[in-house]
Amino acid sequence: MEEAITQLAKEHRADPETLELVAQIKLLLHDQVKTRLLTQKDELQASVDELTGDIERCTNHLNMSDSESSLLHQLPALSKDHKECRAIESDAAIRRDACRDVQASLLTVKDAKCTTFQHLHKIPQSTVCSA
Numbered sequence: 001m002e003e004a005i006t007q008l009a010k011e012h013r014a015d016p017e018t019l020e021l022v023a024q025i026k027l028l029l030h031d032q033v034k035t036r037l038l039t040q041k042d043e044l045q046a047s048v049d050e051l052t053g054d055i056e057r058c059t060n061h062l063n064m065s066d067s068e069s070s071l072l073h074q075l076p077a078l079s080k081d082h083k084e085c086r087a088i089e090s091d092a093a094i095r096r097d098a099c100r101d102v103q104a105s106l107l108t109v110k111d112a113k114c115t116t117f118q119h120l121h122k123i124p125q126s127t128v129c130s131a
Helices: 002-011 016-062 066-120
Strands: none
Touching: none
């Protein structure tokens, strides 16, 4: 971009307005655009450096010690145990939910019977005929 502006200045050397415009554009490019680009470059470089460190750490983890290798061999058995435990847990949750449903039904029946009982055991108000 700077080359294009320099070429414009060379082509219009005699025109003071063009030379002033070229000077303003160069100043704008240097003060704002170039500064922003350098800041963005530094931020991107920091990200690249961080990612490079992450990749190196991953590579180091791939070089497993004996204990880590042992865990890797235990993984199938641990996975099987985990799946069995999850199945047991799922069955228990299903039974718990069914129990809660039965409990809710029984509470509804109990409330209905208690209401009926309370209506049957009310003392009737005395009337003229009973006096």
